[in-house]
Amino acid sequence: MKIFNAAIFILVLFYPNLSTEWPTHTVCKENNLEIYYKSCDPVQDFALSIDRCSAILTNTFNIRAAMVLRHSIKELFLSLNLIINGKSLLGYKQTLCEPKNPRFIFCGVKKGEHIYYEGPVTLGIHEIPEGEYNISLRLHNEDRLTVACADFTIKNKAKK
Numbered sequence: 001m002k003i004f005n006a007a008i009f010i011l012v013l014f015y016p017n018l019s020t021e022w023p024t025h026t027v028c029k030e031n032n033l034e035i036y037y038k039s040c041d042p043v044q045d046f047a048l049s050i051d052r053c054s055a056i057l058t059n060t061f062n063i064r065a066a067m068v069l070r071h072s073i074k075e076l077f078l079s080l081n082l083i084i085n086g087k088s089l090l091g092y093k094q095t096l097c098e099p100k101n102p103r104f105i106f107c108g109v110k111k112g113e114h115i116y117y118e119g120p121v122t123l124g125i126h127e128i129p130e131g132e133y134n135i136s137l138r139l140h141n142e143d144r145l146t147v148a149c150a151d152f153t154i155k156n157k158a159k160k
Contacts, residue, residue: 024153028053032157033128040136040149044070048150057126066116067148073109074099075142083134096139128156 022045027035030053039045046067055061076097082090097107106115135152 027152030054034153034155034157036153037150040138040151041146044068044148046148046150056123057128059124060120060122062119063121064116064118066114069109069111069113069115069147071141071143071145071147072111073097073107073141073147076107076147077140079136079138079140081136083136084131128154130156132156 021042022039024036024038025048027037027048028050029035033053033056035050035053035056037048044067046065048063048065050056050061050063052061074097075095078092078094078096080090080092081088082092096104102108105117109115133152133154133156135154136149137152138149139147141147
């Protein structure tokens, strides 16, 4: 039995791609608004939560996010795509971290360190029109290595 367990353990270690994707996580599900995400990085998931869905429509709301870094962050670049009904409608790119301009607390964090943020976020969204939205978010470092990536689904259903 020990040999069988050892063989399974070795198989899992050497074949990490047996599981092809991470589970879909529920950020919130309240009344008519639902938000889900799934990590698109095949070897790393991360944690994200908010207090209430309706809080997103306020000026500022609180989040909690955590992950362990697989790659150091000297520079960090954001790529975001908004997809509605299978059509890409918006592409957005921004530099988040630069060596001489560390705008965020996670700039300069090294591989293996934890990133944990709990606090306010301001998106400036006051209304989400009815429909289903897919947001593809990618974070790359200066070596073009994926620091984090996720696909978000936002569903806003008509009130009944």
